[in-house]
Amino acid sequence: MKIIIKTITFILFFLSIGVVQEGRAVQTSPTVLIVKKVPLTVGNKTTEVFRIEQPDGTWGFQGIQGKDFNTIVKNETNVPTVIHWHGLIVPNDADGVPYMTQPPILPGGEYPYHFTLNQSGTYWMHSHYGLQTEQYLSAPFIIHDPTERDxxxxxxxxxxxxxxxxxxxxxLKELKQGMKMSNTDSKMKMSPKPDLNDVQYDALLTNYKTLKNPDVIKVKPGQTVRFRLINGASGTNVFVNTGKLKGEVIATDGQPIHPFPGTKFPLAVAQRLDVLVKIPDKEGAYPILAQGEGTRLQTGVILATPGASIPSLSEQAKTAEGALNYDQELQYKAVNPLPVKKPEQTLLASLDGNMKNYVWMINNQVWPTITPLEVEPFKRVELVFKNTTGMSHPMHLHGHTFEVTEIDGHTLQNGPMRDTVLVMPHSTVKIQFDSNNPGNWPLHCHLAYHQAAGMMTFINYKGIQIPQLKSVE
Ligand SMILES: [Cu+2]
Structure with a gap:
């Protein structure tokens, strides 16, 4: 009986999220994603934040590899927006960047996106308009491998x-005025001492919730849990701690790696990790926590077997968390690295800052007054990030998956495949990608306030027209 119920659930799952019928794809009308505003209470204060959901209220999107993503985004808010599909390899015109690939979706307006889900793994979607990711204009985007689902x-x-x-x-205004926003070293971001945070947040959330009222997820003794960890924060790199449970990373930014064991994993802004944990063969409750570097703020969920008593957790850890480092990054091994090939073109992205006016730059240029980095199509391209600043920058390239090939002079053999790499202060990271997706593709720091303060450029494929750039307020 159990098996029958499971099978039915399984079939219903595929019918509900996809278009599978008798094993064949059928033509369907587009699905809908609604961008709306919802109230959020943190502490004793209620504000409005954004939410991306399906008409039935399901948060974000889950799809199946190989299927079509055919969706109309409806903007039910009172401000313009644009949705970017973070980490997905899409045609350039579906990339969701205002004034580069499409006009903004105005209040009450809608915009169609249609592409094939060629990848599988853990991704996310978020606004690429202004500072909206800071207010939850973001959601999970999970693509299941149909051969893998267990x-x-x-x-x-x-x-x-x-x-x-x-x-x-x-x-942003306070940062630009140089006001004291940091809870570490607020004097000078260019100081030789690495600076972990330039914004002091009030809380860290998981799935919209603080640790006062966290998601409690029912699990069975002995069960395996696959965490799809997404750092959708605007400015906080975290360590995720699996506590008493041994964890095993199986993917970085949606791309499989050879299983890497541990209990504490760095997760920079915009990155994802897939982590397996196994529930012991007895009753119990297991908090899985993430703590922000440089802060005591923590967040998370609790895994609990049916009979377990649920612990109450503090939103503040006892001590501040330290800085992220390269320890794991140097050891992760991609299952599907790039084919071995010598770089045919090398690009430099110097990560620069001028803290007098809170300006962050790439190659000393401030978005949108930039000269794009030009690539030749169908070449192996090496991109060198040289961080001249005292802060780390999670650097994201649109439209491509890249391999991390060198960190501060250490060559990585089959380094992790990613779309976002953390470049530590005064550090040099090299990545490689194949220029096989023509278009204009943003390259930027994913810290929202760094991006807003200029740390963005784009990669232009030779022969593709350069768009008329415009910054959004
Ligand atoms: Cu940055």
Whole structure:
């Protein structure tokens, strides 16, 4: 009986999220994603934040590799927006970047996106307009590999965000005025001492919740849980701690790696990790926590067997978390690295800052007054990030998956495949990708306030027209 119920659930799952019928794809009308505003209470204060959901209220999107993503995004808010599919290899015109690949979706307006889900893994979607990711205009985007789905494995999405009672515009204004925003070293971001945070947040959230009222996920003794960890924060790199449970990383930014064991894993802004944990063969409750580097703020979920008593957890850890480092990154091994090939073209992205006016730059240029980095189509391209600043920068390239090939002079053999790499202060990281997706593709720091303060450029394929750039307020 159990098996029959499981099989039915399995079939219903595929029918509900996809278009599978008798093993064949059928033509369907587009699905809908709605961008709306919802109230959020943190502490004793209620504010409005964004939410991306399907008409039935399902948060974000889950699809199947090989199927079509045919969706209309409807903007039910009072501000313009644009949705970017983070980490997905899409045609350039579906990339969701305002004034580069499409006009903004105006209040009450809608915009169609249609592409094939060629990848599988853990991705996310977020606004590429202004500072909206700071207010949860973001959601999980999970693509299942139909050959891999095991109904015995419990899947848990943990979408981490940072939250401030202040509006993002007010925070940016204060940063630009050089006001004291840091809870570490507020004097000078260019100081030789690495600076971990330039914004002090009020809370870290997982799936919109603080640790006062976290998601409690029912699990069975002995069950395997696959965490899909997404750092959707605007400015907080975290360590994820699996506590008493041994963890095993199986993917970085959606790309499989050879299983890497541990209990504490760095997760920079915009990155994802897939981590397996196994519940012991007895009753119990297991908090899985993420703590922001340089802060005591923590967030997470609790895995609990039916009879377990649920612990109450503090939103503040006892001590501040330290800085992320390269320890794991140097050891992760991609299952599907790039084919071995010598780089045919090398690009430099110097990560620069001028803290007098809170300006962040790539190659000393401030978005949108930039000269794009030009690539020849169909070449192996090496991109060198040289961080001249005292802060780390999670650097994201659109439209491509790249291999991390060198960190501070250490060559990585089959380094992790990613779409976002953390470049530590005063450090050099090399990546490689194949220029096989023509278009104009943003390359930027994913810290929202760094991006807003200029740290963005784009990669232009030779022969593709350069768009008329415009910054959004
Ligand atoms: Cu940055």
């Amino acid at each position: 109904s015995n494995i419990k899947e848990v999405v943990m979408f981490i965000a940072d939250y401030s009672h202040k509006s993002p515009e007010a925070i």
